[in-house]
Amino acid sequence: MLRPRNAWVPLLMPVLLLACVPGSLRAQTEIDLALVLAVDASRSMDPDERELQRQGYVEAFRSPMLHRAIQRGVLGQVAVTYIDWPDASDQRTVVPWTLIRQPDEALNFAERLAGMSMQRVLGSTSISGAIDFSLHLLMASPFAATRKVINISGDGANNHGRPVTEARDEAVAQGGTINGLALMLKRPEGPFEIHNVDDYYRDCVIGGLGAFMMAVREGRDFAEAIKAKIIREITNPSAVPTIQKTSAQPRMNCLDPVTR
Numbered sequence: 001m002l003r004p005r006n007a008w009v010p011l012l013m014p015v016l017l018l019a020c021v022p023g024s025l026r027a028q029t030e031i032d033l034a035l036v037l038a039v040d041a042s043r044s045m046d047p048d049e050r051e052l053q054r055q056g057y058v059e060a061f062r063s064p065m066l067h068r069a070i071q072r073g074v075l076g077q078v079a080v081t082y083i084d085w086p087d088a089s090d091q092r093t094v095v096p097w098t099l100i101r102q103p104d105e106a107l108n109f110a111e112r113l114a115g116m117s118m119q120r121v122l123g124s125t126s127i128s129g130a131i132d133f134s135l136h137l138l139m140a141s142p143f144a145a146t147r148k149v150i151n152i153s154g155d156g157a158n159n160h161g162r163p164v165t166e167a168r169d170e171a172v173a174q175g176g177t178i179n180g181l182a183l184m185l186k187r188p189e190g191p192f193e194i195h196n197v198d199d200y201y202r203d204c205v206i207g208g209l210g211a212f213m214m215a216v217r218e219g220r221d222f223a224e225a226i227k228a229k230i231i232r233e234i235t236n237p238s239a240v241p242t243i244q245k246t247s248a249q250p251r252m253n254c255l256d257p258v259t260r
Contacts, residue, residue: 028142029077029079029143031079031099031143033078033147033148033234033236034145035151035233036138037083037151037153038150039054039057039083040086041119042086042123042126043124044156045154050118052222053183057226058113059226061080061107061110061113066106066227071102072235073234073235074146076101077099079143081097081098081137082094082095082113086124087125087129088160090123091129095113097143125158126159127154127158128161128164131168131178134150134152134171135174147236148175148177149179151179152180152181152201153182153226154182155186165254169207171207171208172207172208178207179211180201180205180206181216181226181229182201182214183197184198184216202252203252204254204257214229
């Protein structure tokens, strides 16, 4: 028995509709976490500090503890990218978005990072520029992430670009979380350097669901601190909103932290 010519239309409609969906929407991979590792490369960072920072992230992704944390997630997969940032007009993607499900993929990420050269940078410190660039990466990523996190590490306050609180609040409004790693390995000497980087990160930088800040004061603690921080970001132990608005009388003057 022959079907009428139009009898196939209802059967073909789902296929036709799927074909009309943009590939970027149709092909998105669901993941537990999209994580931007945004690392200070401004002039305030000494070469040895930058090397210590880079090596800390490399060792973190070599860690079996981190591998297990990824696999214990609901979906068992995360995506990570690593960027360097100095001033507001200069950010560099060192390792692009990488899907990590298995230990060998985490190890490959670590080896790619270890093999990348560190450019000599003389720019100012723009945490706001780093947040803006990281947010763009999150919004444009090819993944459908349950959580979107920006991991900012640095040793100073925002002194270039727009106010850091504006960038922070915009990122949080778009569903992002900003965590901080405050590097306090040396005494501040320059006119724009501050003593209490930890307070500054706590009051002015971090924000969003479960946001937290960690401080590192000794070089020997750096690798373990980075590993613990990333594992905490992967496992997401807290979903409590943490954000310090400038109107709530924080300990730091976020617009002029040098004078507090």
